[in-house]
Amino acid sequence: MAVKFYKGGVEIEMIRTAHHHLDLNGMCTKWILFSLSFMTMLFGAIFVILGVYLATSASYYETYFGTKTFPVSTILMALGGATILISIIGCCGSVSHSLLLILSHTILSGILFVTAISILATVIVFGQELDSQVETSAKAQLVYYKNPNYDAVTTAVDTIQRELECCGVANGPIDWSNGRRYSFATYWISKRSKDTPDSCCVEETIDCGADMAVKDIEKDTVWTQGCKNVLVEKLKEQLVLLRVVAGLGIVLPFLGTVGSFYLRKFLTDNSDVFYE
Numbered sequence: 001m002a003v004k005f006y007k008g009g010v011e012i013e014m015i016r017t018a019h020h021h022l023d024l025n026g027m028c029t030k031w032i033l034f035s036l037s038f039m040t041m042l043f044g045a046i047f048v049i050l051g052v053y054l055a056t057s058a059s060y061y062e063t064y065f066g067t068k069t070f071p072v073s074t075i076l077m078a079l080g081g082a083t084i085l086i087s088i089i090g091c092c093g094s095v096s097h098s099l100l101l102i103l104s105h106t107i108l109s110g111i112l113f114v115t116a117i118s119i120l121a122t123v124i125v126f127g128q129e130l131d132s133q134v135e136t137s138a139k140a141q142l143v144y145y146k147n148p149n150y151d152a153v154t155t156a157v158d159t160i161q162r163e164l165e166c167c168g169v170a171n172g173p174i175d176w177s178n179g180r181r182y183s184f185a186t187y188w189i190s191k192r193s194k195d196t197p198d199s200c201c202v203e204e205t206i207d208c209g210a211d212m213a214v215k216d217i218e219k220d221t222v223w224t225q226g227c228k229n230v231l232v233e234k235l236k237e238q239l240v241l242l243r244v245v246a247g248l249g250i251v252l253p254f255l256g257t258v259g260s261f262y263l264r265k266f267l268t269d270n271s272d273v274f275y276e
Contacts, residue, residue, distance in 0.1 A: 029259060029262055029263045029266060030094050030095075030097075030263060031094070032259055033090060033093075033094040033256065033259035033260055033263050034090070034091055034094040034095065036090070036252060036255050036256045036259055037086075037087045037088075037089075037090030037091045037094065037105070037256060038087065038091060039252060040083060040086070040087040040090070040252045040253065040256055041083070041084050041087035041088065041091070043083060043245075043248055043249065043252055044079075044080045044081070044082070044083025044084040044086075044087060045080065045084060046080070046245070047076050047077070047079050047080025047083060047245075048076070048077050048080035048081060048084070049080075050076050050080075051073045051074070051075070051076030051077030051078075051080060052073070052077065053073075055073035055074070055077070079115065079119075082108075082112065083112060083249075086105060086108040086109060086112060086253075086256075087256075089101055089104055089105045089108065090102075090105040090109070090256055090260060093105050093260065093263075094260075094263060097267055099264055099267060099268065102260050102263055102264040102267070103260075103264055105256065105260045106257055106260040106261050106264065109253045109254075109256040109257040109260065110253070110257050112249070112253040113250060113253040113254050113257060115249075116246055116249030116250045116253060117250055119246045119249065120243065120246035120247065120249075120250065123239055123242050123243055123246055124243070126239070127236070127239045130232055130235060130236065130239070131228075131232055134228050134231050134232055134235070135169060135170055135228050138169045138227065138228060138231075139169055139184040140184075141153050141156075141157070142157060142169065142184050142185045142188075143184055143185065143186050143187065144187060145157050145185050145187060145188045145197070146187055146188050146191065146197075147187045157197070157199070158197060158199035159199075160227060160231075161197065161199040161200055161223070161227060162199050162204070164227055164230045164231065164234070165202075165223050165225075165230075166223050166225050166226060166227035166229075166230045167196055167197075167200035167222055167223040167224065167225070167226065167227070168196075168200075168226050168227065169184070169226050169227060169228045170226045170228045170229070171226055172223070172224045172225060172226050173196045173200060173212050173213050173222050173223075173224065174213060174214075175213075175226065176188060176189070176195065176196045176197065176200075176209075176213040177189070177193055177194060177213035177214050178193045193213070194210075194211050194213055194214045195207075195209045195210050195211060195212060195213055196209035196212040196213045196222055197209055200212065200222045200223055201221065201222050201223075202220050202221060202222060202223065203220075208221075208222075209222065
């Protein structure tokens with residue numbers, strides 16, 4: 001702010017920095033907004049970490065379900081990065097009393113709030129159709145098992161059967177035979193219609209799955225539970241976590257929007273300043 005005064009008949013202009021003078025209510029609003037922004041920043045970091053984890057370790061599941069057209073990991077990392085950026089704007093705005101930064105934080109937090117609601121709705125809808133989606137997606141991919149042109153599918157199926165200790169999709173080892181009305185593993189059945197993949201075996205050795213798709217299963221020879229049931233239970237646990245995360249993603253941006261709105265309103269309505 002420019003301050004003019006006269007010294008010895010000469011007009012002198014000095015530039016001084018104006019600061020908003022906050023009372024107790026203003027200080028509380030300021031630091032509440034800062035705290036909320038910082039918490040939201042941590043929340044965004046969790047999104048980025050989850051996205052990186054999915055991108056690096058969940059490729060087998062993406063191939064198994066054929067979900068590469070829906071890049072969950074990319075969405076999580078992008079959303080997390082945006083959340084961190086918005087939170088930094090909120091922290092800087094609350095500390096510096098910048099009306100522009102606070103207004104930007106208000107608008108961007110509102111957008112993040114709406115986005116989180118959309119994500120939560122998507123998670124709820126997906127959870128209601130989880131059982132049928134897992135089975136349909138798995139059957140569509142297992143058509144290509146052991147097809148030399150689809151090595152990624154073969155690797156994904158073998159990895160999941162080993163890690164989750166399961167076999168087939170819904171009915172266990174018999175899913176690998178041609179005795180079902182819908183023989184989905186068509187390429188495998190055309191070559192070895194009586195066998196399960198070796199990855200179904202409890203103790204995996206070469207050709208340990210021979211005739212295991214059609215004979216009575218002896219104890220501790222092959223996994224008898226279908227992979228669909230195991231995957232559904234695993235995904236349900238993750239969906240509970242996603243609902244909690246999405247819920248926090250609604251609450252924190254909403255509180256941040258309200259906090260930045262009131263801080264900006266306070267700074268606008270109180271024009272009193274003091275000078276250094």
